[in-house]
Structures are given as structure tokens and as C-alpha cells.
Amino acid sequence: MNPSFYPSANKSCKSTRIIRKFILIKFGQVKLIAKPEFVIKSLLLFIICLVLVSCKDPGVKELDQNSLNATKKNDVSARNAGSFAEDLKPIIRYNFDTEIGSWYENSTCCPWSLSLNSLVARAGSGSIKFDLRREDNIQNPRTELGREPNNNQESWYGFSLFFPASFIKDPIEESIVQWNSRPDLKEGESWRSAPLFLGILNDRFVLEVRSDSNRITKQGYFSFNRLDLGPVEKETWHDWVFHIKWAYDNTGVIEVWKNGQLILSRLNQPNSYNDAMFPYFKVGIYKWDWATKATVGIDRRTMFVDEISIGNHTADFKQVSPQATPLPVTLASFTAAKLGLVSQLKWSTAQEVNAERFVIQRSSNAKNWQNVGEKMAIGASSNLINYAFTDQKPVKGTSYYRLKIVDKDQTFAYSSIKSLKF
Missing domain, CATH: 2.60.40.10 (Immunoglobulins)
Structure with a gap:
């Protein structure tokens, strides 16, 4: 009897052993050496055994918990070294002349929260208008668009911001651009403040940087720095370029240009959390203090945004800058x-x-x-x-x-x- 004629299956399946014991396969002919009803039952058990997970392939090696932990540790090390495959196109552009474009997140509540606008434009024929009103959503006072989380450790960002005269001075900080970090929920992590965001406080631009090297970051348990980036001028465009290399250790990079001038070069310092994914770009107005009714006398915020360009590590200043073609x-x-x-x-x-x-x-x-x-x-x-x-x-x-x-x-x-x- 040639053993190669036996059906391939896990020897641990009891029904397989029964079939092998009572069925003789030779030259394509099957000779029954047991009662027919018993063989039929055994055949059914054999088929079930082939498709059930319990009949495991002996060639598949299961990882024990130590191996899983080692693999996870290697993944985290690779993430911080920036060795993941790039999943961002060299340059993604939004000019808002005819459409808002494709976004991963759309945190708006009302028809007026987000709209195309033709009254103010940095270039072309339009921009996007963010309009946040206190009564819109008391629990989550924001109007924002966000890109998807990605594995790009180093990226370039360019955008233009315009604030009308109605954007009056507020002694409580608010976010206008942020790079949020998705928590590792499977590890027991929950949402925390964005590791990097551009905000406005008392009519001045401020940049907040948070970082933590611990595998699990809890809200409030991180390093924090606030940097002043100059005054907010009304009724004019502010052109921004950010070059960021994310790291929770002393290899991080943040470079910032405002209206074509380098105003911040923060090198070899941490700027993110130790998460599985790198921070992702969000733009729009977020006034968290409205949830507690802290601000008095300010019930509406309006901001215009234009010429957003996002590039990976192969991009440079000229490719993402709104001033790539200087005004005459x-x-x-x-x-x-x-x-x-x-x-x-x-x-x-x-x-x-x-x-x-x-x-x-x-x-x-x-x-x-x-x-x-x-x-x-x-x-x-x-x-x-x-x-x-x-x-x-x-x-x-x-x-x-x-x-x-x-x-x-x-x-x-x-x-x-x-x-x-x-």
C-alpha cells in the first residue's frame, strides 16, 4: 500500500485515524473492510476535521507570548527609526478652488461649519472657511478636517491662514492646526492632548510640544513646552511651512517658517509619544474652553485656510510653501x-x-x-x-x-x- 495515496490531514484527528484504519485505497479503487454505515460516519468526521481549525497544520508554528512580545518590541524600534514603508504620496495638495477634497476626518456639525469661500483666497479663486459658533456643539466645540494616521516619520507641511477682524483677542488658548496622535487602544491607552499643535493665545501664535518615551502615555504625564511664534495679524494671509521628524527620543526635528522666514529650528529633541503610528495632520478651530463656558464675550470664531500641501521625507520647503511662486x-x-x-x-x-x-x-x-x-x-x-x-x-x-x-x-x-x- 502506497502511503502517498492517503489524504493529507492532521494525525491528531481521531476520525482520520479511523479512516486510515478502515479504508484501503489502491489504484483508484476503494475496498471497504468495515460496515458501510460506520465508514460513512467516519468519512463525515474526516471531512469536518479537514475544515475545522482544530485540525491544525503540523507545519504551522505558533508564537508563544515571549515571541509575540519580542516581535512587538522590534516593531516599536523600527517605528521610531522610521523604517516603515512610506504610505504618503510625495505631495498632496488642496487649493480649495472648486472642492474641499478628500479627508479622513470631518469633525463638523452644521452646514456653516465648513464651506468653500470665494471672498478671500491666498491663490486661485477660493479658500476654505471654518466657522465655529458656541451653540453648535457644547460637548465638542470644534470644526476640523484631518488626514489619516500614517507611518511617515518625516514630513513637510505648508498652508496659509487668514483671520478676519472679527477674530478678536482671547485670553484662553485655542487650536487652529494640530498633529494628533492616535492612542494604542489595544494596549489600554486612551486619547491624550496632541503632541504638537499650533494655537492662538492673546492674539499670538503659540506652538505646543508634548512628548513621552513610555510605551503607555497617560493624559498629563508627558513633557510639555510652549513656544511663542509671534503676533496674529488680521485681514492678511500668514504662510506657514513645517518640517517635522517625529521621535520620542532626542532625534526629533521641528523646523518652522512663517511668511518665508525660518523662525524656529528645534533639533535633536523629542516631539511625540511612543505610539504605533506617527501623528497625523488636522486643521480647523477647536475651542475646548467652550465646553466649560470659560470664555466670556466670544461666541463665534472664523478662519480661512488655503494652499495646503503635505509631503513625505522626499519633499522640501519650495515644494510645499505657499510662497513657492513669490508674489510680484x-x-x-x-x-x-x-x-x-x-x-x-x-x-x-x-x-x-x-x-x-x-x-x-x-x-x-x-x-x-x-x-x-x-x-x-x-x-x-x-x-x-x-x-x-x-x-x-x-x-x-x-x-x-x-x-x-x-x-x-x-x-x-x-x-x-x-x-x-x-
């Missing part, structure tokens, strides 16, 4: 005022580099624009230059105005939008 001029001011039945537009430049002209554009809906005039630029200047234009035929109702600033190589950018009612 630096606008010091741009105003619109009613002068009888006409519109009086005035603007000033603090600096001009290769500027060619200003195209004055008007719209009745802030979406469809027409050219109503031009002014030639000085072209090259580091002094304050004043310009003015009068629109003799404003639109009945609301007239929207913006400047199209054209460079000598015909590249261009847009100013913020002003409106007048007639």
Missing part, C-alpha cells in the same frame, strides 16, 4: 469705499519685484469676474507706493472687487476681495 508685489493695503454713486479703490505696495500691472476686476456674485480697468505698476521698488482707481459703473446691489497682480513673465496672483453695496 507685497500689498500693504487694499480698500474699497463708496464715493457717491461710484466705487473708489485704493491700494498700496510695500515692495515690488518685476511687477507689470494691476488689473481691477469686478463681480456681482464673487464667482464670475470681469476686467474694469488697469493700472501699470512701478515695477521695482522697496518704498511705499500708492495707487487708486474709480469704478464709474458699479453693479446695482453688491459689487465685489479684487486686484489681479500680474508679473512681467505674465504669472499672476489675486488680492483679497472687497465689497460695496449700492
Whole structure:
């Protein structure tokens, strides 16, 4: 009898031993040497044994608890060394001209919480507007978008922020951009404060950094640093670039550029928790103090965001910076005022580099624009230059105005939008 004809199965299965004892397979013929009903029952048991987990393949080696712990330890070491495969495209961009784009998290509650906006834009024709009101969600006062957690230890981030005049000074801190860290729930960890976030406190930008090398991080049990990053100016765009290499030991890196200038270089210091995944990017307004009604007299927060670029370790400053293509001029001011039945537009430049002209554009809906005039630029200047234009035929109702600033190589950018009612 050739043993190769026997069905392959685990010898620990009792029914298999019965089948082997009572069935003789030879040259494709089966000879029964037991009662038929007994053999049928044994065949059924044999089939069940093949598909049940209890009939384990003798070639599969199970890891004991020590092996599992060692594997987990190696994974954590590899994570902190940044040896995981990259799962982020070289550059991900959001310009918010026509759509919000794809996001992993959308923490909003109301129709007005998050919307595309055409009145204010850093570049292109629109931006995204975050609008948080105290009565929206008392238990979780936030309006935010978030990317998915990832295994990228080193990344680059660029974005532009705009705060209207209504964004008044608040003595209690609030978050506008954060890099949150997903807890290792299976290890018994729960949510903690973000290891890194950009916030606003008393009309100043602040950067908070938290870190902990322990495998399990509890809320409040971490190192903490708060860094001042300068004043919050209203009615103008703030361009930011962050270069981050995450680490819970002394190999972490945080570099920050504001409006093209390097303002922070925090090297060889911890900046994260010892989690299985690296922190992920979130943008939007989070006012945790509203849950306790701590702030008095501030019931609404509005912020505009544009030109978000996210890159992995292969990116650089120029690829993610909102200033990758510098504006031909630096606008010091741009105003619109009613002068009888006409519109009086005035603007000033603090600096001009290769500027060619200003195209004055008007719209009745802030979406469809027409050219109503031009002014030639000085072209090259580091002094304050004043310009003015009068629109003799404003639109009945609301007239929207913006400047199209054209460079000598015909590249261009847009100013913020002003409106007048007639």
C-alpha cells in the first residue's frame, strides 16, 4: 500500500485515524473492510476535521507570548527609526478652488461649519472657511478636517491662514492646526492632548510640544513646552511651512517658517509619544474652553485656510510653501469705499519685484469676474507706493472687487476681495 495515496490531514484527528484504519485505497479503487454505515460516519468526521481549525497544520508554528512580545518590541524600534514603508504620496495638495477634497476626518456639525469661500483666497479663486459658533456643539466645540494616521516619520507641511477682524483677542488658548496622535487602544491607552499643535493665545501664535518615551502615555504625564511664534495679524494671509521628524527620543526635528522666514529650528529633541503610528495632520478651530463656558464675550470664531500641501521625507520647503511662486508685489493695503454713486479703490505696495500691472476686476456674485480697468505698476521698488482707481459703473446691489497682480513673465496672483453695496 502506497502511503502517498492517503489524504493529507492532521494525525491528531481521531476520525482520520479511523479512516486510515478502515479504508484501503489502491489504484483508484476503494475496498471497504468495515460496515458501510460506520465508514460513512467516519468519512463525515474526516471531512469536518479537514475544515475545522482544530485540525491544525503540523507545519504551522505558533508564537508563544515571549515571541509575540519580542516581535512587538522590534516593531516599536523600527517605528521610531522610521523604517516603515512610506504610505504618503510625495505631495498632496488642496487649493480649495472648486472642492474641499478628500479627508479622513470631518469633525463638523452644521452646514456653516465648513464651506468653500470665494471672498478671500491666498491663490486661485477660493479658500476654505471654518466657522465655529458656541451653540453648535457644547460637548465638542470644534470644526476640523484631518488626514489619516500614517507611518511617515518625516514630513513637510505648508498652508496659509487668514483671520478676519472679527477674530478678536482671547485670553484662553485655542487650536487652529494640530498633529494628533492616535492612542494604542489595544494596549489600554486612551486619547491624550496632541503632541504638537499650533494655537492662538492673546492674539499670538503659540506652538505646543508634548512628548513621552513610555510605551503607555497617560493624559498629563508627558513633557510639555510652549513656544511663542509671534503676533496674529488680521485681514492678511500668514504662510506657514513645517518640517517635522517625529521621535520620542532626542532625534526629533521641528523646523518652522512663517511668511518665508525660518523662525524656529528645534533639533535633536523629542516631539511625540511612543505610539504605533506617527501623528497625523488636522486643521480647523477647536475651542475646548467652550465646553466649560470659560470664555466670556466670544461666541463665534472664523478662519480661512488655503494652499495646503503635505509631503513625505522626499519633499522640501519650495515644494510645499505657499510662497513657492513669490508674489510680484507685497500689498500693504487694499480698500474699497463708496464715493457717491461710484466705487473708489485704493491700494498700496510695500515692495515690488518685476511687477507689470494691476488689473481691477469686478463681480456681482464673487464667482464670475470681469476686467474694469488697469493700472501699470512701478515695477521695482522697496518704498511705499500708492495707487487708486474709480469704478464709474458699479453693479446695482453688491459689487465685489479684487486686484489681479500680474508679473512681467505674465504669472499672476489675486488680492483679497472687497465689497460695496449700492
